[in-house]
Amino acid sequence: MINPIHLVSPALLKSPNTDKIMTMVIKTSLEHTNNFVLEFRGVTKRFPPNNLANDHITFGVKQGSIHVILGENGAGKSTLMNILYGLYQPDEGSILLQGKEVHITSPRRAIELGIGMVHQHFKLVETHTVLENIVLGLKHTPFTLPNRKLEEEIKNMSNAFRLPVDPQARIWQLSLGEQQRVEILKALYRGAKILILDEPTSVLTPREIEGLFSTLRSMKKEGKTCIFITHKLEEAVEIADTITVLRKGKVVGSFEPTKVTLRELAELVVGKSIELTAKKPRVSDFGETVLEVSDLWATGDRNILALQGVSFQVRAREIVGIAGISGNGQKELVEILSGLRYPKKGKIIVNGKEFTKIQPADLLQEGIAYIPEDRRLALVEQMNISENLVLRSFHRSPFAKGPWINWKKVKEKAVRLVKEYAINPQNIELPVGLLSGGNKQRVVLARELSRHPRLIIAAQPTVGLDIAGTAFIHQLLLENSSRGSGVLLVSSDLDEVMLLADTILVFFRGKIIGKKERPQQGWSEEDLAQVGLWMGGVKEETR
Ligand SMILES: Nc1ncnc2c1ncn2[C@@H]1O[C@H](COP(=O)(O)OP(=O)(O)OP(=O)(O)O)[C@@H](O)[C@H]1O
Numbered sequence: 080m081i082n083p084i085h086l087v088s089p090a091l092l093k094s095p096n097t098d099k100i101m102t103m104v105i106k107t108s109l110e111h112t113n114n115f116v117l118e119f120r121g122v123t124k125r126f127p128p129n130n131l132a133n134d135h136i137t138f139g140v141k142q143g144s145i146h147v148i149l150g151e152n153g154a155g156k157s158t159l160m161n162i163l164y165g166l167y168q169p170d171e172g173s174i175l176l177q178g179k180e181v182h183i184t185s186p187r188r189a190i191e192l193g194i195g196m197v198h199q200h201f202k203l204v205e206t207h208t209v210l211e212n213i214v215l216g217l218k219h220t221p222f223t224l225p226n227r228k229l230e231e232e233i234k235n236m237s238n239a240f241r242l243p244v245d246p247q248a249r250i251w252q253l254s255l256g257e258q259q260r261v262e263i264l265k266a267l268y269r270g271a272k273i274l275i276l277d278e279p280t281s282v283l284t285p286r287e288i289e290g291l292f293s294t295l296r297s298m299k300k301e302g303k304t305c306i307f308i309t310h311k312l313e314e315a316v317e318i319a320d321t322i323t324v325l326r327k328g329k330v331v332g333s334f335e336p337t338k339v340t341l342r343e344l345a346e347l348v349v350g351k352s353i354e355l356t357a358k359k360p361r362v363s364d365f366g367e368t369v370l371e372v373s374d375l376w377a378t379g380d381r382n383i384l385a386l387q388g389v390s391f392q393v394r395a396r397e398i399v400g401i402a403g404i405s406g407n408g409q410k411e412l413v414e415i416l417s418g419l420r421y422p423k424k425g426k427i428i429v430n431g432k433e434f435t436k437i438q439p440a441d442l443l444q445e446g447i448a449y450i451p452e453d454r455r456l457a458l459v460e461q462m463n464i465s466e467n468l469v470l471r472s473f474h475r476s477p478f479a480k481g482p483w484i485n486w487k488k489v490k491e492k493a494v495r496l497v498k499e500y501a502i503n504p505q506n507i508e509l510p511v512g513l514l515s516g517g518n519k520q521r522v523v524l525a526r527e528l529s530r531h532p533r534l535i536i537a538a539q540p541t542v543g544l545d546i547a548g549t550a551f552i553h554q555l556l557l558e559n560s561s562r563g564s565g566v567l568l569v570s571s572d573l574d575e576v577m578l579l580a581d582t583i584l585v586f587f588r589g590k591i592i593g594k595k596e597r598p599q600q601g602w603s604e605e606d607l608a609q610v611g612l613w614m615g616g617v618k619e620e621t622r
Pocket residue numbers: 126127130131132150151152153154155156157158159
């Protein structure tokens with residue numbers, strides 16, 4: 080029997096509704112103890128050096144239910160599902176299926192145990208047919224059956240579960256919604272009794288989402304269990320029988336959707352931000368506009384609309400924080416502003432100059448510092464620290480001497496920056512590829528910020544860094560903004576955005592769903608809950 084205390088981490092429940100929530104947690108946990116098809120007991124997973132991705136996860140999933148797992152980026156959802164599907168092994172804890180402990184050592188073992196998974200990025204062979212994909216890799220390949228029989232079987236299955244798809248169509252001919260149906264059929268054909276769906280609606284149109292929900296309801300009728308991972312609050316409440324919230328690797332609690340409001344759910348998901356106790360004075364004298372984006376439209380890598388009419392501005396001395404679950408258009412926005420992607424439509428004004436398409440060279444020209452999410456884009460790992468520090472300026476005075484490089488000047492600058500930005504080790508001849516992640520990031524910041532930029536575009540600047548590295552980068556961004564730079568900070572870490580931003584914009588499905596300006600007295604619990612609701616896709620709370 081599950082100890083209800085394990086279902087909640089009281090330290091994480093800092094909302095004013097703690098008592099009510101605790102009562103619901105305990106009640107829900109007790110109601111559920113009898114008929115779990117699946118139980119996680121103390122499941123723990125650590126990633127080196129010290130990332131506790133799953134911290135003693137304990138909860139149960141009812142037979143024939145739709146169980147939603149809700150949580151911010153990095154909450155530990157995928158890690159837990161990868162453990163359940165045999166892709167990772169837990170460091171501690173156990174998994175029980177129908178009350179019996181199982182060791183899921185590989186995805187093959189998971190499938191044998193009746194666990195299927197539909198990944199966020201489909202794993203289909205594009206040039207093969209639906210039917211071929213469904214049977215691909217099976218031990219006793221049913222290709223020995225007459226294909227007509229197999230086709231019949233698949234058709235019956237797709238009728239029973241409302242998964243219309245042509246078995247002879249090739250994957251590349253199908254929409255993403257249809258491809259997802261193939262993935263579900265593939266799992267069902269392999270005998271899945273428990274189906275894990277990792278953010279299944281992120282690639283679907285509203286109509287396709289309705290189709291998926293009716294499939295899940297038919298699966299439920301047939302006694303199948305679905306584990307549904309999402310960031311979206313309304314969707315969670317619509318489809319779930321039970322919602323388990325994860326935060327920072329821990330279970331916050333399991334809830335019945337009818338007994339919790341969207342606002343309470345949002346509070347549970349985002350928790351209490353560090354900023355509510357920290358103090359950053361509100362800046363009231365922002366300077367001139369350094370970046371203005373109007374009605375920006377763009378498609379993403381899969382040709383889906385990623386930005387839909389985004390408009391905002393960044394002023395000198397202002398930190399504009401773009402919050403939101405990743406995958407809502409932030410990446411495409413940063414790519415456009417750094418010259419890596421062209422928009423379909425829209426206007427970008429930098430320092431009063433209009434651009435429809437920014438080129439990478441414009442960053443230098445307009446004094447834009449760019450700190451990309453992927454540090455490999457900003458550095459040449461085979462080159463040493465000093466070479467990387469002048470990558471953008473070696474052709475200019477004082478580093479250029481006719482067609483030659485003035486290495487003495489380069490060295491002087493590198494020695495100064497390595498000290499100023501506490502890059503460790505301080506050996507400027509060391510190839511950047513040998514530095515730790517935090518020190519690589521310091522090299523990027525040293526190069527970009529030492530040019531005294533008018534605009535800083537920082538995308539997930541502290542991802543993967545330790546506490547000291549993160550604090551150092553926060554300090555640099557704050558110092559540069561108070562010296563006059565405008566900062567566009569894109570981060571899926573809400574704590575970071577709340578800590579630094581003067582203005583918060585929340586992205587959802589390619590649009591700005593909400594905007595908040597830092598009040599004089601700092602952010603309140605109310606602001607945090609509102610941002611949490613927007614991140615979960617709730618524009619106005621109606622429930
Ligand atoms: N293979 C890995 N190696 C190192 N760290 C990892 C690995 N996979 C996940 N992590 C870390 O574990 C933590 C939990 O990540 P996880 O992907 O499980 O979260 P999530 O809730 O699924 O997030 P998202 O919604 O962004 O997918 C994060 O801090 C992440 O950086």
